[in-house]
Amino acid sequence: MIEVQDLTRRFGPLIAVDGLSFRVERGEVVGFLGPNGAGKTTTMRILSGYLPATSAGTVAVAGHDVLRDSMAVRRSIGYLPESVPLYPELRVEEMMRFQGKLHRLERRALRTRIDEVLERVGVLDRSRQLVGTLSRGLKQRVGLAVALLPDPEVLILDEPTSGLDPIQRREVRRLVAELSDQHTVLLSSHILAEIETMAPRVVILHEGRKVADGDQSSIIESLSGGAAGHVSLEAAAAAEPDRMAELIGSLPGVARVEVGERVGIHHSFSVFGEGDLREDVGALAMTQGWALRELTWKRPSLEELFTRLVIGTLDAEEEPVPRSVAEPAVEVSSAPDLPLAGGELPLGAPGTSAQKTIYSLNPFDRGASRDLSKPVSVDDPSPAEDDPESGA
Amino acid sequence: MIGAGVVFQREFAGLFRAPFTWVVLLVVLLLNGLLFNGYLTASGNVSGALDGALTGFSFWVWMVFLPALLAMRLVAEESRSGTLEYLLTAPVSDLAVVTGKWLAALAFLAVLGASSLSYAGMIQAVGGQPDWPAVMGTWVGTVLVAALFVAIGMLASTFTSTPLLAAFLSMVACVSWLLVPLLAEQALGYVLPFLGETAEARASILAAIRGVTANMDAFGHFQRSFRIGVLDSSEVVFFLTWTALFLFLTARSLEARRWRG
Structure with missing residues (x-):
């Protein structure tokens, strides 16, 4: 469905996308992941025909070359840019009709299709409202409806959940999940949690280059050096x-x-x-x-x-x-040395040296029989404790 | 060209949804009416007033201002709001987008220009004898000049995301365009003596340069035919050719934007 080979795009001296290659098969949902400036938007713009590539082996969407057969590509994709460009002076249904006419949908079919799509994204009751008066979340949904209207084979969604509140985000996620059985979806985000829930396959970009590609568990495996967990x-x-x-x-x-x-x-x-x-x-x-x-x-x-x-x-x-x-991954890092500086036992919260009384946690020792109303001091002969003096 | 039609429809309807357009309409109609009234009291005769209102100095001021004001938003505004990305990824060619937008601004100006026709109608109604061929010819000429200047304004609009800057660029371009023959004559007056040894040589150089400037002289072409009610196809072609060139340049400039990113 989407085939990209050796795609490079420069903006003056800046290399936005650097020799990127990937494939998206029909019906796949693929997430583009990367920090700001990783080249996600640029790649999507090239795929949608908005920007030409500086150099590329192949960039094909739905079987059409993006540069040579741009119109065919544009007809077969639904592209939702991050800024959700909609004409603020139009009503929702007028915006939809404009999109329908641009895609040369048949007039009669267009009317039912508009209702169908608006219903699907849940803004049918807003169809008479001016786009400019919609909230961010509703606008996002209308944008999605506009992209969906011509029933495109490929959906390209740039940051579909940015700027939304958690509930709206969840709804967009649900929508994308629904869409995945009919469309090939390429979406981007710099929020990992989003990508993790929406896209089974993830392409990680960094500084215009692909650093990982695959389903999440295989990416995790390959990036963490073989240890899956x-x-x-x-x-x-x-x-x-x-x-x-x-x-x-x-x-x-x-x-x-x-x-x-x-x-x-x-x-x-x-x-x-x-x-x-x-x-x-x-x-x-x-x-x-x-x-x-x-x-x-x-x-x-x-x-x-x-x-x-x-x-x-x-x-x-x-x-x-x-x-x-x-190394922010604390769990994986090892710190084998006990922090026993000065022979003092750091009890309680790590980093505080103040001695605290704690409960004995050994159920086989005396935890069951001790007086629960009174805390047990560690200074008591405690089998659950190794002796700091002997250790030092 | 279906695409151009769709873009035209939206753009034209969109014009009337912008408060800006209504303000322009109000100001232009009001000032035009006042000017007509002024011409009428100044000249004291009906055809003189009509002539002044339709083709006088104020006419050319409008012709520089209005297309610039209308065209400035066509691309710059969309570029700023991001809808240009939507339009340029829709299944319509850049040229269709440009043509549609140009047609919308032009249609608006044609309607606005038609308001002057009502003056002639009024004169007729009160028993005057307006020169209808000249009035209609002037209107056609107005539309053609507007076509050219909107195209120039649109080209300026693709250069920047700031509509006002685009308008300014466009006005400067249109004024220079109108003044080309005058400026060329002026400049020639200074340099001609150094260009040719003999009077004949100087005359031939002058003729050659005048030949070039005559082909850019919107003012002259307008005055020679439309103003006197003659619809000369060669004059129509003159305006349409230049317009087509600027529309083409606008489309190319849009494409250049894509390359720049």
Whole structure:
């Protein structure tokens, strides 16, 4: 449906799109993702015939070459630019009729088609209203209706959810989901959550180049270096964290265990291995009598990878940014050293050194029998705690 | 050309939905009426007043201002509001868009120009004898001059996203266009003595340059035929050719915008 090969577009010295190639098959919903200025809009404008490409191998939409057969392309696409260009002095139905005439729809059919499309996007009751008086969300929907009117094979939607409130966003998402069974949809956003819910396949652009392409799980897999996810474990136990890690590492299927930060009395671990190992780790915790606080199957979200990717690239090109900034994905990063500076045990919230009383969380120890009305101090002989003095 | 028709319809209807258009209408009709009244009291004779109102200095002032004011929004406004992106990705050619818009502004000016016809009608009604061929010829000439100047104004409108700047550019262009023969004569007066040795050589250079300026002389072409009620096809062709050239340039300029992005 959409075929782009080696597409380059320059604006003077600026390279907006740099050797971009991708394909969109019939019936697919593909999301363009990238920060502002990544080349999403430029690519869409080229596909819609608004801008010519500086150089390109092939740019074809619905089987027509964009440059040579521009009219055929324009007839077979519905393009909604980000600014939602509508004539403010026209009524909604007049705007629709104008679009219908431009696309040479038959007069009789046009009337029913207009009602049908307005109904579909939910603005049929506004058909007599002036476009200029519509709210942002309604305007967006009318824009979508205008794009949909000629029943195009391909829909190109540039930031269809920008400027909308959460409810309107959800409705646009629902609309796009409905459209996907009849149209090929290419949409863009710089909001990952949007793309994640709307488009099964994502093309990530950065500085005019494609940095990833595929369904979300495969993108996540490829960008995160093969690890699809890991089990995050936080537990309090009498044992040393290294010993705990060793035990976890002995489980079948576990490839690697990273000892994370210590939060209060809990040690955190990231367990990497084949698939979801929660049950095995949980069973181990049971037998060892560890008091669990968290046992989660963590997949890096597209958001995390995306941020890492973008900032990472900047990192490589410009002056080095401290690693902690370059790695916002906290769950994946490892910090094996316990922050035991001065031999003091950082209890409570990480970063505060003030000693706090906490409840013993070991259910096998005395949690069930203790007086629940009184907090138990850690200074009491606590089996759930490793001794800071001995550690230091 | 169906596309041009669709664009024309929207543009023409859109003109009458803009308050700006009504203000222009009001001001022009009011001033034109006052001017006609002024010409009537000044000349004291009916045909003189009509002549003044239809082809006098005020006429040419209108001809410079009105097309510029109408044409300035045609492209610049759409470029600013973003609807140009919609129009240029619709299945109509750039030339159809340009033609449709040009026709809309022209139709408006033709209707506005027709208001002057009502003066002749009124004179007829009160028992005067207006020179109808000259009046009608003048109206046709008005439309043709407007056609050319709207085309020039539209070209200016594609250069910028600021309508007022476009209007200014267009007025400057139209005034220079009208003054080309005059300016050329003036300039020649200074440089001609240095161009040719003999009187014959100078005369031939003068004739050659006059031949060029005569082909750009909107004023002369208008005065020679339409004003006296003669519909000369060569004069019509003169205006239509220049108009076509500027429409073509406008379409090319729109395309150049795409390349610039």
